[in-house]
């Protein structure tokens with residue numbers, strides 16, 4: 001395979017990877033997060049206590065998948081989060097994921 005062809009394949013692959021990501025808007029996600037999610041996950045996803053996972057700095061695609069799986073109710077089941085995800089649109093999930101992912105992940109949390 002020639003180098004040019006390899007880089008073309010790589011470039012197309014990367015473009016595909018970018019296109020496959022839902023385009024989440026972190027600013028919109030922040031508004032939604034502060035209204036609903038902050039009570040348990042903290043305003044910046046730092047978590048309000050040991051019972052709630054930290055969302056800050058986790059990869060956006062991971063967070064988005066988790067929300068979709070809660071909403072689907074098959075691959076991930078949790079009574080609280082299934083209720084939370086039920087009312088979220090795909091865009092909401094992408095925005096929330098973009099917001100929490102953009103927050104700094106601390107190694108330690110002081111509750």
Ligand code: HEC
Nearest residue numbers: 036037039040041051052053063066067078080081084096
């Ligand atoms: C009433 C408390 C509560 C609220 C409000 C809440 N969550 Fe959660 N969330 C939880 C708990 C508890 C878990 C752990 C569930 C489990 O074990 O799967 C969780 C898990 C998650 C996870 C999976 C994290 C991981 O590391 O796998 C995501 C993503 C998430 N929540 C996003 C949100 C978003 C976005 C909102 C706002 C729309 C929200 N949560 C609102 C309690 C809450």
